[in-house]
Amino acid sequence: MFGRVVVLVGLMLAGQANAMAPEASLRPNLRPAHALRVHEPELPQVRSVARPSVEAGPVLASAQTSSPGVAIATPGLRPVARPQAMVEQVLFKRRALRKTSVCGDIDIQGEAVGAVTGSLPGCGAKDAVRVRSISGVRLSTPSVMHCDLAKSLNRWVSKDVEKAFGRRNKVVSLRVAAHYACRTRNSRPGARISEHGKARAIDISGFTLEDGQTITVLEGWKQRRTRKKLRKIWKAACGPFGTVLGPDADRYHLDHFHLDVARHRGGAYCR
Template identity: 60%
Template sequence: MIMRNGMVALAFVGGASVCAAAPETSLRPAPRPAEPVQMAALAVTATSPDTQLRPVVRPVSDQILMAAARPADLQSLSPELSLRPSLRPDSIVEQALFKRRRLRKGSVCGDISIQGEKVGHVPAKQAGCGAQDAVRVRSVAGVTLSQSAVMTCETAQALNTWVEDGLQPAFRRRNQVVSLRVAAHYACRTRNNRPGARISEHGKGRAIDISGFTLESGELVTVAQGWSAKGFSKRLRKAWSAACGPFGTVLGPEADRYHRDHFHFDTAKHRSGPYCR
């Protein structure tokens, strides 16, 4: 038998009925004694912000006491002056601004790093020659040209990019190039001066020939001698390779017999991309 709704039911075990007694005490948990509850409340009160969370006053450190007892006439071990860099004098700032104004005044092709003067229209002496909006360049990327070279702005910008991003990294920082030896620039002539040949890119102001480089040390490195020299061969070949991209045509000592002693750079466009030999 089972209990349902407070009634006692009979259960048959082994054929006999057995009476199941109800529990004499409640199955509900007994209430907690008052003492633990009071102790918990006291613990919460003891840890309240008003009593425990306030910072304790720090004791005076030995370092402060020693500093206070230090004789006033004892030499200081700390720097007498601030380690912060001093402000630049106004004269230096003025010189920098003056130099920049001067460079901007002498710049061409809208680039302060290309120094020269405007030439404008270059008349053609024969069909196919001449140039529009030409400039006469004296220096690019801080590197002077041995002679002012007439060219288009596109060619001047390509030369500037090559000197800054290709030539100087090839020669490293310790002994940079300070001057380019210009072998040829604008000239109304045929390719390699051959009779009946097509007009050279030189005749259009889109080419320049470089035969050597003057370094900061004053040393002159020529293409003719340095191309196979142990000390400069690797640098010259790296510089020549870096020109392939800024320029459309790049020719060097291994291109043909006409270019054994100089680099030829021009900005001609080729369908298959830059032509470099």
């Protein structure tokens, strides 16, 4: 009897529990839409700026803006075309220089002389030229020489002489002490024919600058402000020329540089 009572009570309690149970399983509540947003720093809005056309020309100054997020377009610069008149003037000048050039080099200005002869055996030269200027640097005296000498002189002047004295007060003229002359070495009786007698030597005694000042080998070789420059160009001549003689060589060359294109078995002879 007691057992039946217990069973009946259990069935009654189970029925109440089932009546209280929800019909469906519980779901988690959805979060509000604003709670799901991730808070990120706001980026400045960049406005696209139209690229200016090429016809607008170069812009000399860029616009300034206080807004850091605004992009500024800077068009590229176009090279300015040279006026046609200027181009024609340059071409005309080059054509004129080419007509008066010698030795096949526009930087060597002068005229053809042809064969030169002398009173002593061994003197003279074939196809000699008379040079007025070298790389824009005038010769104080138009000088007769062989093209080998003219080309060596051009190389020396354009690469070494101009650099030694600088371009602010550049060399505009070379003082020529001697060029072609039918004579013996140092004009001594019975000596061999000088390279001057073959149009293959030239003596330079000074350098005239753009401001009108002339630096002589005789004085400049001893002066503190010029001796370094003169020694530099004397040393640089040893290579383009076969023989280079200066004030330290002997008493015959105290006041000039002797430059010739003679060939020596042991290489260039420089004193």
